[in-house]
Each structure stands twice: as C-alpha cells, then as structure tokens.
Amino acid sequence: MSEPPRILILTAAFGEGHNSAARNLGLALGELGAITRVCDPCLTATPITTRVVERLYRFATDHLPRVWKAIYDSIDNVDFNRSGKLTTRKPQAWLAWAIDEFRPTAVVSTYPLYPYLLDRIFGKSGGRLPIFTVVTDSMEINSAWLRAPSDFWLVTDPATREAMTDHPMSADRIIDTGFPVNPIFSRLPPLPDNAPCEPFRVLFFPTARRKSLGAMGSAMLDADPAVCLTIVLGKNVRLLHQAARNLKRAYPGRVRLRGWTRRVPSLLTSHHLVVGKAGGATVHEAIAAECPMLIHHLVPGQEEGNLRLLQAIGAGDLAATPEALSEKLGGILTNKAAAWRSMKTALARHNRNAGALTAARFVLSRLRS
Numbered sequence: 056m057s058e059p060p061r062i063l064i065l066t067a068a069f070g071e072g073h074n075s076a077a078r079n080l081g082l083a084l085g086e087l088g089a090i091t092r093v094c095d096p097c098l099t100a101t102p103i104t105t106r107v108v109e110r111l112y113r114f115a116t117d118h119l120p121r122v123w124k125a126i127y128d129s130i131d132n133v134d135f136n137r138s139g140k141l142t143t144r145k146p147q148a149w150l151a152w153a154i155d156e157f158r159p160t161a162v163v164s165t166y167p168l169y170p171y172l173l174d175r176i177f178g179k180s181g182g183r184l185p186i187f188t189v190v191t192d193s194m195e196i197n198s199a200w201l202r203a204p205s206d207f208w209l210v211t212d213p214a215t216r217e218a219m220t221d222h223p224m225s226a227d228r229i230i231d232t233g234f235p236v237n238p239i240f241s242r243l244p245p246l247p248d249n250a251p252c253e254p255f256r257v258l259f260f261p262t263a264r265r266k267s268l269g270a271m272g273s274a275m276l277d278a279d280p281a282v283c284l285t286i287v288l289g290k291n292v293r294l295l296h297q298a299a300r301n302l303k304r305a306y307p308g309r310v311r312l313r314g315w316t317r318r319v320p321s322l323l324t325s326h327h328l329v330v331g332k333a334g335g336a337t338v339h340e341a342i343a344a345e346c347p348m349l350i351h352h353l354v355p356g357q358e359e360g361n362l363r364l365l366q367a368i369g370a371g372d373l374a375a376t377p378e379a380l381s382e383k384l385g386g387i388l389t390n391k392a393a394a395w396r397s398m399k400t401a402l403a404r405h406n407r408n409a410g411a412l413t414a415a416r417f418v419l420s421r422l423r424s
Contacts (some may be wrong), residue, residue, distance in 0.1 A: 072335030233410030
C-alpha cells in the first residue's frame, strides 16, 4: 500500500483569511487521508518582526484604511521575483529546512509571498514540488498573486477566475474551488428561507473601536423591535466588554454576548443575518452558511472584492455608518422580510459550503495523475 500524500500548508499572520484557509484545508485534507502540516514561516523564523508588522497591519486596517490602501496599491507594483530577498532570507531558510524535515509531496500556500521563496529554494536544490496557491481575495486580485510561481491557483468564485484569466495566465491552471471554509459547513443545515423572522437574530462582529460597537449596536436594535443581537467580541473581549455590557443593559433580553468561540459555523447557520468586516474568512463563511451579510467596515483594496462578490450574488451590501445600517436592516425586514428571503434564495443558488473539501480533492487528484 502506498504511503498517504504529505502536504505542507503555508500561511501568514497578516489577515485572518490566510490562517482560516490554511487551517480548513488541513482539516479537509486530513479527512481525505493526507498527512498535513500547517506552518507560518515568517512567524516561526522572525517572530518579533512578524508580530510588530502584524500589529501595524491590524492598526492600519482598523483605524487608517486610506493609509493601508496606499500601501496595498504600492505592493501591486512590487515584483517579488526580483525584490525582498534580504528581508525574506530567514523565512526562506526556515522553509527550506521544513521541506527537508517534513518531506512533503506538495506545497499549498495561502499567502502570495511563499511561492516566490519556494521557487528560489527549488532553483538552488534542483528539485521541485507541485505548488498550489490558494487566492484568499475575491475579484480584486493584487498582482502579487498573479505573478506567483505556481502550478495551480485555487480561487473563490467564477468571477474571480474570469478576472484572473484576463492576465497572461493559463486558464486551465486557475481552478474555481470556492474559499476553503471549514468542512463542517457542508454538514450544517442553514436557516431556511421560510423561517420565522421574529425574533430576527443578527450575529454582530464589531471592530476594536468601542464607540462603534455602541453606535452600530443601537442602530440595529432601534431599526426594528424584532431584532436581537448576538455580539461576538473575539480577541477584543477585554477592550469591548464594558461597551457591550452597556448595550445589553440598555436593551434587556435582546442582546447576547460571546467572547472568543469555535462555534462560528453553527452561529452563522442559526442566525438570520451577519454584520461584520469585509474580511475574506467572514464573508465566505457567511456565504457558506447561506447567511446574508451587511458590511460595517471595509478595508479599501483587498476587501473591496469581497463586497463586490456579495453584491453580485445578491446576498449583502455595505452599511458603514449607524444610519446606513439602520436603514438597510429596516429595509430587509419590510414586507414580511421579503428582501431577506430573496437574499437567502440567492445564497442557496450560489451554493458554496464545501470549498476546503473541493480544494483538497483537487490537490489530491493532481498528485495521483
């Protein structure tokens, strides 16, 4: 009996979408019999520098979106085949060691930098492994993904695939698998489109800004008396807990609080609507759960495509101010929640709840061919 394939999965701390895609692919490949290892070469090789850059990234995306947009646009013009060799020296050396130690059959990268490092490593060693690049952005694709030396690109949706084929890339190497959401989504039944809408359960992922939590939360609760909020504080639980408690006291019986939780898939499939940031992981998990979404915080550049995808499906929109959020939510609930039911129908038609399993099956099929 032949040994199971060994898949090295590479991620990065700069955005939860990369980590989520890597973890979920590891789960799916494991379910299908592969041996996997998920690692972050930047964090492992240069932990202090990576943590500093990660914090700066999160601060810029939360508080200085226009500054981040300028940085993101500048990255679009960088050719990683020629630049960055000094700053990536340690991650590249660690990655070469990890390949020698783990001896993978193939490498999957959820971050656009690593295929360039792998190309340098294979150029020196003379050997080569198949490289699968998982593109975690949608529709708006930075050229760092497009130039990456890869055998295949796995993308989130048909429109993203079409956008990438406009560039000088072989179309048969761009594979529409869907975003690698947790395999459990394929086994969780979503709330049906004929479900009662009283109470109307809204799952709220706030940003780290305390004033925003109170203003956005009040806007939703005031939009309609049927609205009940579940607020997921996540990593910001200490920072936001008092503001969330104040909201809970102001609207008795209509607000539930959650800290960090592993139950996001079941929360999404049991709520009518999710309100959150336009990050890749959150948007695609909402799509997988067939849970319509309103976006209250959008990072220009990399997250604009996620909003466009929601709008193209007919499953969500932007509501970046309390006034816009109240108006959008009120409109969704008018006429016996007809707009909400239409959004649910559109999501069911889009049918993207098994991206990690689809991607894993494709990777394994290519290794057997």
